[in-house]
Amino acid sequence: MSIPFRYVAKVGAYLIRQQLLGRKRYPLVLMMEPLFRCNLACAGCGKIDYPDPILNKRLSVADALASVDECGAPVVVIAGGEPLLHKDLAEIVEGVIARKKFAIVCTNALLLAKKIDQFKPSPYFTWSIHLDGDKEMHDHAVSQEGVYERAIEAVKLAKSKGFRVTTNSTFFSNTDPVRAAAFLDELTKIGIDGMTVSPGYAYERAPDQGHFLNRGKTKELFRAILKRGKGGKAWALQQSGLFIDFLAGNVSYHCTPWGMPLRTVFGWQRPCYLLGEGYVPTFKQLMEETNWDAYGVGNYEKCADCMVHSGFEATAVEDSVRRPWRALKVALFGVKTDGPMAPDISLDKQRPAEYVFDANVATLSQTREHEAKQRANQTSTAA
Secondary structure, rough: OOOHHHHHHHHHHHHHHHOOOOOOOOEEEEEEEOOOOOOOOOOOOOOOOOOHHHHOOOHHHHOOOHHHHHHOOOOEEOOOOOHHHOOOOOHHHHHHOOOOEEEEEOOOOOHHHHHHHHHOOOOOOOEEEEEOOHHHHHHOOOOOOOHHHHHHHHHHHHOOOOOOOEEEEOOOOOHHHHHHHHHHHHHHHOOOOEEEEEEOOOOOOOOOOOOOOOOHHHHHHHHHHHHOOOOOOOOOOOHHHHHHHHOOOOOOOOHHHHHEEEEEEEEEEEEOOOEEEEEEOOHHHHHHHHOOOOOOOOOHHHHHOOHHHHHHHHHHHHHHHHHHHHHHHHHHHOOOOOOOOOOOOOOOOOOOHHHOOHHHHHHHHHHHHHHHHHHHHHHHHHH
């Protein structure tokens, strides 16, 4: 697994400190979406299904960095929407780095050539380029031709300027494991610094619901891909080996949604990065007032098929601290890609899904309109 020593040491020290303090729930990675607006309209995305007044909102630099301080996680992943559309992104990144936290910007790279000189290489900074497979696979996934080639050009440009560059890839039910493995081989050839992979999650409002994976298909797909890459050892996978082992069905995990909390223009999303069923204004409220036992595989229908990194990688990382010999085995020998799979969590007692997206958007829109009127009145009174 291709994870820099500085990253391992800092995150490892943080994890051990949490364990020694006896904390049951703590964040590992802060996921931040400073805007929802994007310059693509991917069929599998549920992040852009908002009215224009919401898509036009931006998280301010002050609010973004206050959230970094409030959360305390050692890693900050900035996504969206497309984060390079945020005019103050460079200032947010600088603020994260100044705090000696790792800043990772997830981008489709369409604006990277235009914006790259606003940023400086740092051991605390990484570009994470979105690539869902080879040219045909990726352009189909993002519903636009030519995006793959521009992303690859951006990777090479960023590398030439001294930046650390990784890729993030989501695989769906129509992914051909042979082509996916060949794609990872190609990224290795061009010298990518690391790769992250994850199965697609069925966002409630995503336009294309037909190509998301269930848990059984996820395990079969990742076994088929990993088998062609020496159990993952052939590629610079920048993820916990135990998370990759989980994707291949060799271990069963409960999710830890608080491990990668999400801050958006609405506040802190409850309960997790992928599942939005309400927002709270503070991280403390998210951690202390969320009914965590109501969510997760076996607890809630919407969670039944989820095996995504934002829910399970924190679990795997924590497991590697508790049982380092398991992590060492995967690191030495790769992920097992044959034989029986670990028994999965029963879904017999899960509660039915509640569809609350429209109600949440209506409530949040009304709240923001009220706040805007209050600010306008205050300005008028002051004048």
